[in-house]
Amino acid sequence: MPKATIRNSIRRLRFEHGEMTQQELADRAGCTRQTIIVLEQERYVPSLLLAFKIAKAFGTTVDAIFTLQEA
């Protein structure tokens, strides 16, 4: 089965939202700043729950942030 990866645009969205800090986003999404860092670096794939919380923090939808990239 071909390997797929989840890409995200959290970093870009943070800067588009008044240069929101990682800590601010972490507080809004209910996670640690370290989790936001590894998410931005695409080393960690969040659960659906966290994905929705991040989308809510940016006032957008999950698919506007996370996209599936087929290998």
Add this chain to the structure above:
Amino acid sequence: MALILWIIAAFVFAFGAFYFPVRWAQRRLPPIALPPGESMPVTALQRLAWRTLIAVLLLTLAAAAVVVYSGVEAWWEKDAVRLTATGLLMAALIVFALYMSRVWRWMARDGGALDERDRAILVAAPAGQGPAMLVTLAAWMIGLVETHQSTHMIHSAFLYLIFWSCVMVSVLAQLAGVLVGYRRS
């Protein structure tokens, strides 16, 4: 003296079992790029695991030092040796129990100090305990056979030492598993 080296080798091998899987996992991940002068923030669980690991390791090494310094024969001959070593190991277990109770309290509370990544790391942390204990047992087996092969007899105190070393390696491996988990994702 050869047996002391085997005990040290057991600990080294048990923790070495973590090293290569972690390096292998890290190679597959993109490197973390942080702004210059900024380091990765430490989570509450990571900080607690580090502190507990250091405390448990120091108490375990102190207990090992007592046994090594006094000699294994002193385990039954001198009550002070047995009680001191056991006391140090029990203290290490109490430190670990305090760590676990804090973690359980955090896990029970929604929106507390732990997020989903912390919880996933906690769930995966015990994966290294089994291999670490097996390596420890193997080191004891080889060490005891090599040093007592000629007499075909070992001191009964070794049964206690084997038990305690497995318990402590298991505890240390669990704590190391948490810290390794943060480096693997």
